[in-house]
Each structure stands twice: as C-alpha cells, then as structure tokens.
Amino acid sequence: MEQIERKFALTVPSSTENLALIREFVGSIAQQSGMDAADAGKLELAVDEACANVIEHAYGHDISKEVIIRAKLDGETLSIDVEDTGHGFDPNAVKQEKLDELVNKRRTGGLGMRLMKTLMDEVRYEIEPGKKNELHMVKKLKKK
Amino acid sequence: MPNPFSVATETDGEIAVIRLEGAVDAHTAPKFEEAVQTVIDQGQNKIVVDCERMTYISSAGLGVFMCFIEEVRDENGDIKICGLSEKVKQPFEILGFESLYDFCPDVESARRRFDDATAVPGGAA
Numbered sequence: 001m002e003q004i005e006r007k008f009a010l011t012v013p014s015s016t017e018n019l020a021l022i023r024e025f026v027g028s029i030a031q032q033s034g035m036d037a038a039d040a041g042k043l044e045l046a047v048d049e050a051c052a053n054v055i056e057h058a059y060g061h062d063i064s065k066e067v068i069i070r071a072k073l074d075g076e077t078l079s080i081d082v083e084d085t086g087h088g089f090d091p092n093a094v095k096q097e098k099l100d101e102l103v104n105k106r107r108t109g110g111l112g113m114r115l116m117k118t119l120m121d122e123v124r125y126e127i128e129p130g131k132k133n134e135l136h137m138v139k140k141l142k143k144k
Numbered sequence: 145m146p147n148p149f150s151v152a153t154e155t156d157g158e159i160a161v162i163r164l165e166g167a168v169d170a171h172t173a174p175k176f177e178e179a180v181q182t183v184i185d186q187g188q189n190k191i192v193v194d195c196e197r198m199t200y201i202s203s204a205g206l207g208v209f210m211c212f213i214e215e216v217r218d219e220n221g222d223i224k225i226c227g228l229s230e231k232v233k234q235p236f237e238i239l240g241f242e243s244l245y246d247f248c249p250d251v252e253s254a255r256r257r258f259d260d261a262t263a264v265p266g267g268a269a
Contacts (some may be wrong), residue, residue: 015171016169016170016171017171019169019170019171019202020167020169020171023167023169023200037231041231041234042234044200045200045202045234045235048169048170048202049202049203052169052170052202052203052204055170056170098240099210099239099240099241099243099244100243100244102210103210103213103214103244104214108203108206108207108210108211111203111206111207111239112202112203114238114239115202115203115235115238115239118238119238
C-alpha cells in the first residue's frame with residue numbers, strides 16, 4: 001500500500017528556552033512514525049543539538065530571529081530540516097577531536113555535531129551565509 | 145513544560161553532591177555550570193553529580209563535566225557521575241566519557257570511591 005507523505009513544521013523564536021518545545025514537537029512526530037522510545041530519544045537529541053547550534057552560533061542568541069524545523073514522514077524515513085538565516089559556517093572545518101584532547105584544551109566544540117552524525121542515518125548541510133542555512137537529517141524507520 | 149530542571153547542592157565534609165533533576169540542555173546547563181563553579185570556589189574538589197532524576201542531557205550539559213574535570217583533578221579531586229539511567233546514558237557513551245570519568249551506580253558508592261585511593265577512572269560501575 002502506498003504511504004501518504006505527512007509534513008510538519010514548527011517555527012520558534014531563537015531562544016534556548018524553546019529547546020524543550022522543539023523536543024516535544026519532534027517526540028510527537030517520532031511517536032506518529034511508530035519509532036520505538038530509544039530511536040525517538042536519539043531523534044530528539046539530534047534535533048536539539050542542531051537547534052542549539054543555530055540559536056547559539058548562527059544567531060548569537062538573537063531572540064528576534066526564527067528557527068524553523070520541518071519534518072517529513074513517509075513509510076520509510078523521517079526527515080528533519082532545520083533552517084536559519086544566520087551566520088553560516090563550514091561544517092568540514094569543525095574538527096572531530098577526541099574527548100581527552102578537548103578536555104586538555106578545555107574546549108567542548110564539535111560535540112553536538114558528533115552526536116548528530118552518530119544518532120542519525122544522514123546529516124547534510126547546505127550553507128548560504130546570511131541567506132539561508134539548512135541542515136538535513138534523516139532517520140530510517142525500522143520495518144515492522 | 146514537563147521535567148522542569150532543578151539543581152541542588154549539599155555538602156558533607158569534603159564531598160559536595162550536586163543533584164540534577166529534569167532536562168539538562170543548552171538552556172539549563174548554565175545553572176549546572178554555576179553550581180559546579182560555586183562548590184569549586186568554596187574550595188571543594190571532590191564532587192559527585194547525582195543524575196538519578198535527570199531525564200535528558202545534551203552536549204551543553206556534557207560540556208560542563210568536561211570544563212571542570214582537569215581543574216579538580218589538579219587539586220587531587222574528581223567529578224564522579226552517578227545514577228545514570230539507561231535512557232540518558234547514550235550521549236555519554238557516544239562521546240567516550242567512560243574512558244575519562246568515573247561512573248558509579250549511586251551517591252553512596254561514589255562517596256566510597258573517593259575513600260578508595262586506588263580508584264581508577266572508567267572502573268566498574
């Protein structure tokens with residue numbers, strides 16, 4: 001039977017205060033997808049990391065800006081796009097350093113991206129600095 | 145919001161226990177960081193972070209553990225992490241915290257670990 005594609009979107013002001021709301025939104029879609037609790041937790045964490053990066057780095061905590069989260073659910077995947085119009089960055093320039101190296105340098109950068117890449121099946125950036133930055137993430141749904 | 149965040153600190157002799165409740169994300173992690181900084185400023189370097197009632201943690205919260213660990217170990221202290229549920233363990237595992245941090249099942253065992261001079265980070269939890 002052909003699966004009907006379902007689309008969802010949430011737009012929130014760029015404030016870390018809204019991360020809990022974003023996790024609820026994503027958790028609710030995960031539930032609709034039939035994902036188990038463990039996978040839903042992974043999805044919530046990956047999207048939280050993506051949005052926290054936007055709020056802190058792309059927008060520098062400017063609450064007048066908006067973070068847009070779009071989700072698309074079909075029979076096989078749950079795709080999430082996180083969109084902003086803030087400062088872009090070069091994702092390839094984010095070093096994936098080992099934990100002990102980061103601790104030695106008293107740095108914590110890049111952890112969020114490492115979590116996203118581990119938790120999701122696909123992570124891809126499209127950066128147009130000052131215009132639009134999009135992070136595409138995909139989680140494959142387990143066959144029932 | 146469900147799982148409201150709170151952080152509480154209690155000190156017993158040389159050991160400070162910081163209890164986290166709810167979600168530790170980029171919004172709430174600064175309060176956790178402030179709590180750790182406060183106990184260090186008071187001269188306490190033996191810290192137990194009780195995560196039994198913590199329902200969620202993102203990299204912002206994990207970063208707090210990373211920021212202070214060298215500082216307290218330089219003073220012969222440590223930050224011991226205890227009470228992690230299966231649900232919140234995953235980000236610690238993905239980032240390899242087991243290799244650098246001492247995980248304990250509960251606060252009492254973390255206290256005992258401080259008394260054990262042979263404690264090895266990453267030892268049996």
